[in-house]
Amino acid sequence: MKLAVIVGSTRVNRRSLKEGKWVLAYAKSMKDVDAKLVDLADYPMPFFNEPISPRFNNERQIDPGAKKWLEEVESYDAYVFVTPEYNHSVPGELKNAIDYITWEIDRKPAAVVSHGTVGGARAIMHLKEILSESRAVVIPTQVTFMGVSEGLDEEGNLSQDILAGHYNPEVSLKAMLEELKWYSDALSTARNK
Numbered sequence: 001m002k003l004a005v006i007v008g009s010t011r012v013n014r015r016s017l018k019e020g021k022w023v024l025a026y027a028k029s030m031k032d033v034d035a036k037l038v039d040l041a042d043y044p045m046p047f048f049n050e051p052i053s054p055r056f057n058n059e060r061q062i063d064p065g066a067k068k069w070l071e072e073v074e075s076y077d078a079y080v081f082v083t084p085e086y087n088h089s090v091p092g093e094l095k096n097a098i099d100y101i102t103w104e105i106d107r108k109p110a111a112v113v114s115h116g117t118v119g120g121a122r123a124i125m126h127l128k129e130i131l132s133e134s135r136a137v138v139i140p141t142q143v144t145f146m147g148v149s150e151g152l153d154e155e156g157n158l159s160q161d162i163l164a165g166h167y168n169p170e171v172s173l174k175a176m177l178e179e180l181k182w183y184s185d186a187l188s189t190a191r192n193k
């Protein structure tokens with residue numbers, strides 16, 4: 001499975017980056033997984049302003065920044081989108097980047113990992129719908145991480161408190177990534193037929 005772990009917040013001091021590193025480290029420990037961090041901050045692009053839906057635009061003129069993002073996205077078999085919750089939804093920059101997507105994630109599996117005051121649960125619900133409409137196969141298992149500020153260090157390592165505590169989010173992460181791998185293998189086989 002060639003996996004992109006997409007960091008969905010671009011602001012200064014974003015916590016999504018360390019959450020993305022946490023996801024990446026676990027993914028890299030798995031067999032037959034080639035995982036990479038894809039940081040949205042490395043793909044600056046304007047607000048989407050194409051004349052019609054890009055899916056139906058045969059004469060599409062793509063902004064160079066968005067083109068780079070789309071080429072990167074297309075090169076993977078599977079995705080983990082890491083998102084915070086902003087006003088009960090996803091950050092505008094993440095929604096904007098997804099609005100550029102046409103067939104790059106078609107019939108490929110996508111999973112969602114979030115954080116926020118209540119673990120980003122409301123952002124996750126929105127993001128699952130958005131990704132489904134964007135043609136991805138959204139898998140059922142998700143990870144909501146509460147207390148990510150203290151729970152992860154800057155390199156994405158879990159704190160001792162979390163490791164010793166009642167709820168270890170890595171249990172959910174493991175289940176989610178194993179499920180993603182299952183879908184990725186099945187869908188890659190089907191797409192290649």
Ligand SMILES: Cc1cc2nc3c(=O)[nH]c(=O)nc-3n(C[C@H](O)[C@H](O)[C@H](O)COP(=O)(O)O)c2cc1C
Nearest residue numbers: 009013014015016084085086087088115116117118
């Ligand atoms: C503009 C904005 C809106 C937010 N709205 C919510 C919200 O509706 N619910 C919530 O639980 N947290 C909310 N938060 C808190 C963020 O989820 C939290 O600060 C998170 O760490 C932001 O992710 P980031 O650091 O990766 O950008 C909001 C934060 C910002 C900056």
